[in-house]
Amino acid sequence: MSAPLHEARPPGAGRPLPDTQQGMRRRNLARVMHAVSAEGSLSRAAVASRIGLTRAAVSTLVDELIRWGLVEELGPERPGRVGRPGSALAVSGRGPAGIGAEIGVDHLAVCAVDLRGTVRARAVRHAANRGRTPAPVIEELSELVRGVVAEAEREALWPAGLAVAVPGLVARDGRTVVHAPNLDWHDADLGTLLSGEWPLTVDNEANFGALAELWLGDGTPRDFLHVSAEIGIGAAVVVDGALLRGTRGFAGELGHVPVRPDGPPCPCGGRGCLEQYAGEEAVLRAAGLEPGGDLVGLLAERAERGDTSVRAALRDAGTALGIALTGAVNLLDPETVVLGGALAGLSPWLLPSLETELTSRTAGPPCPVTVSRLGPEGPLLGAAHSVVRGVLDDPAVVAERS
């Protein structure tokens, strides 16, 4: 049961549980969890009116969640309103935690997030993973995970699952990395390497970044396009609060959308793909720089200083992004486009040309482009939170496991 449960459904509403009374109970438990979690602190009566059940029903549901240690009673509220004050409920800060991990080209990172959504433990380590085989990388990552888990356990948390963000394409099984160009990994089954102490999910870092934006971003809508560039350019499509994964799990390959059909050939077999204009390598070449080191920081610094060739390179990349995004926006009609990952840091120099292109090519009100508040933290947080969402979506499973 390591499949992500937070897929394409309104929070806490109908999951494909059998439509029997037990399933109904489980769904209602989830709805209570979501209501309390979303509001931070809520009385039983408030929960009841919010999810459409009676106070009596909510009482029994809350009792059960408290018995499982997922919800805590904070004591009486002190509102200015008339009537007996409610007793504030909050999601517990102890108990299950989501463990998120990130495999980057030059680093590994792990964090633990409790049900309230706060990061309770973390660890980062530099690591030149480019070209290393999966096994030693995973071994090193496991070490970090063990450390974070130990730290979390000292705070009365226990891992409910592990989610790993990788810079590459992941199959729909949520375990095997089909292709990670920067790591030079092919068809690596992380499921066997990270053998099963906890339920495991592996996904693209762009996907996790988009989920982080969805869950943690302020005011982010439920329909948007999240674009992030590390080395390749990945996008994640969020439709009605759920990721669009595609048949094989490869949706969001914005990097190979044709921008100029007769442009330079691309390793993918096409010509004039976006990556040939806005990919890291292409931008560095256009800016006259050599690859290596902290490339985003370098670019940002040079651009800040006024380096004209860097600025021109970023401007052209923005133009190409704008063209590719025009197609995507026409096709999907999202509420916004969010720039995340490395693009967030470079947005001051990308955005003008990007938006010019996008608005000039679109009739009617243009699709707003925003910059992610989370930046490079997104994928790691999204991974950890995906585990937490799994618990919120079906609190009954932790009762079976504890």
Add this chain to the structure above:
Amino acid sequence: MSAPLHEARPPGAGRPLPDTQQGMRRRNLARVMHAVSAEGSLSRAAVASRIGLTRAAVSTLVDELIRWGLVEELGPERPGRVGRPGSALAVSGRGPAGIGAEIGVDHLAVCAVDLRGTVRARAVRHAANRGRTPAPVIEELSELVRGVVAEAEREALWPAGLAVAVPGLVARDGRTVVHAPNLDWHDADLGTLLSGEWPLTVDNEANFGALAELWLGDGTPRDFLHVSAEIGIGAAVVVDGALLRGTRGFAGELGHVPVRPDGPPCPCGGRGCLEQYAGEEAVLRAAGLEPGGDLVGLLAERAERGDTSVRAALRDAGTALGIALTGAVNLLDPETVVLGGALAGLSPWLLPSLETELTSRTAGPPCPVTVSRLGPEGPLLGAAHSVVRGVLDDPAVVAERS
């Protein structure tokens, strides 16, 4: 309650009904309906094992559906298997019917479809609607509808709703036509014109065509891209068995995806949009033909005869389509791309160049391109069936209304 209920959910599973026992009952009634409808004829025991309830529970559910006249008992089955034969159940061919209507540039069409999915009445009329204001067109359409409804009522059917397919952009409210270039309609609220004898839904013909493909097409997957061209080029994105509508309801505007960013200007404000290469007008111009009359038939006939300029025009259109679809396929990773509407008839001359472009620009196994079996019938059937699906999705509502 004219909002389409068949949105983004597995058949008969969790709809946002309150998660109470009554809601559960309604969902299970829907699941029985879907099971029987999908299989044509099914015993109670087969339904039970299929939807995961017990035979006893299914018995009471079926009793209720029979009492409402939605399901009929056909009598004992005669299988070669051991054991008492089951009693065959089928969806009733009488009772509620879906009324579908289509407003084309040069015609109006209406049909009635019963719960079994068979067309029971239809009417078509030529009508030069280009440039006419909505009111008289709707008046003429209403006349047709009344005729079809009368015919249906003579067969013991009563209209459960009316769905209208229009060649243009429709707002998410499912009532107002925001922009229909071929008709020259702008912000026309069909809801007030087609005043409410029955629940009304208005939608883009491409969307209804895609739904028809989803529901009626043989072996069509739950994730695909349906491309149809009448005058503009519209696509409909189906994700997990549901239409992707977009924030404003404008998703699927494939016609304005940039194909050559420096190409000829387009009325939409962009340059080199797909429509400039594969739109009807562009193709006719490239083929050296004048607009007017049955254009698809004309093109097909000339191409069949071997007219080289027509064939070249269609080949180039296919190339442009292939480029635009490459972007879409990279972004969405659909299981297939389906060519519908006018494109279906022209596919012999479009497909080669389209597929060449698509496969050469995609790494890995190419996305298969198929041709719709429904062709120009799609939108009308999809509209009528959308009403039928609404009944299958919540059979309880008809009980309240009958």
Add this chain to the structure above:
DNA sequence: CTATTTCGTCATGGCCGTTTACAAATTAGT
């Protein structure tokens, strides 16, 4: 200090799917 309002809980009741049992209807085997 009383009336009013709201909150949480308890007892009751009704609804619904499950469980268990059984009769009916068919096939397989002798």
Add this chain to the structure above:
DNA sequence: ACTAATTTGTAAACGGCCATGACGAAATAG
């Protein structure tokens, strides 16, 4: 032809779950 085995559909008892209505508790308003 007759029995055993299998499957179907239904009926009765059971248990779980939410709704209903009533009540005490705890606050505010006057």
